Amino acid sequence: MTGVAPKSLSAFPFPFTTDSYRYSTNLAPAGTEVPTATGRWGDRLVDVDGDYETELAERATILAADPGRHAVLPHMRPACWDAMLTLMRALATTYPEVMSLDGDGDTWRWRNARLGVVQDFTVGDDSSLPAEPLAYVAAQVQEDVVLLDQRGDELFVDAGVVTFAAAWSFGFDVGMEFLEVHGPVPRLRESGVVTRARDFIVRLQPGEAYRRTNWSMAMGHRLDQSLERYPEWAPDRDAAVDADDDAFGRLVHLRVEVQHLIRLPESGAICFLIRTYLLSLSDLVTVEPWRLRAAAVLAELPEDLADYKGFAPHRDRIVAWLRHHGGT
Template structure:
């Protein structure tokens, strides 16, 4: 199996039907989901062939813009809790390359994939080379957002996000969960966001669930945050105005697998956001996927397409899929 085949086999194709509308679409985490091309989701943290490349990209983005990491003072204990939870998860899911041990008050962490051997004391920042979220996010491909629960609401008060899709964590930090999702069409009038908020509020310690989200991205860029819009905003226009033959390689289906975990020590809710990118050419190599994506794009309401930022790229994507995919017109 080639690397492209492997990427397709592990890709979390996000459409169970020919129509897409917003929903909470949560399910228990840690169980594999079979697709017509393979399977995904057997682990909460996904390490793949892009591990070193994506970690290098995260380091580059953080160096250029340290504001991608935010931790309000009251969230420092939650950041430590998140780091230790992620280490425990990595050690359980990848025991051949990750190890976490405790001896008295000292923790010993080893990541053979990166050649890391480090000891630290929980809560003592002088024993880490970087703040807890910066340290652990330098070893996972997921973005992390921590939600504090107080005053009957959830608040996005800490996180490290380098691979945002047309949003800014630096802008959202300190907002409530409902405020963060304020611009999303339909989810308020249809009470979807209220149900999601209530679901998260009821999460028990160590419970974990997952959901998927999706959009279209040009040229396979992981970082399409609002901060870097001047760098990638024109890509939608150049794709729409460019040759149709290039669309299969330039336009990517972008799926986010979001894990939702209640942290046991701090009580914060941790969002893990893992981004997967698959060019339309590879999507169309699975006939059922190409046909379904075409139908989803064709049916998608205008307001949802505009919010997802795909108003320019939807039509070229559909035209390319009609020409190269197993699409019945």
């Protein structure tokens, strides 16, 4: 690939570092830049890009139709304020030309010129915002936001706004313990990865932030592949069977989540951010190192993991498609 990569490729978090994949914690300090064949990613805690307004509009539509995607258990109210201020500070630091947070003590002014927002508020006073604090800030970041409460050495999913889930239901998971939430993932408990991840998270100190990636294969360009909307996106898997060669490349996507874990400074809760990126096979194969590596990883992945990652029935065709479409 020559020249400057388009934004969708230059900042895409390609997840594979070797020709095989198994579950691992793959944690790195937040803000650590990752060079790729097309550019770089990873230097930002929250990432605002060209899809900002479109994705936020989609989130608002989803929440209006299904308010259960937003939930806050009563004891998490202070953590919601903490998360809102933490994310606002990150946005203002990263995008000072369009966003700012000014104030002292409990009284603050938030400005988001990208959305035409100027909001004065008082910390702890829900009536000073047009929405609950977590919902308010979730309307201004492309990431899904989950808050984990720590009780002893256990973590609990006790608040969040999740509109772009991949084959899971936030509404079902609210109140569940961290290990329970990850129960359906094959090989995860046996490998010890999820227990090590839990132990790492509970040791995070206030203000510390780490990052990891997760991935799957998706049929169709849909951010919202939650279980609540399974009847809408499941047919895309069947459509792939009959798709011609060009349509198949446009339909099948590599779906990557960049996940941040932040120990909030005031409440001590864990803020878990999930930012989702989609890249069609048609675009992926324009980057030769990615094409070769993706084909190798998908071909080698054990069947149970391929099934969980959403592509087992189409594995052979995806791998063949990637191998055939080189040199574009």
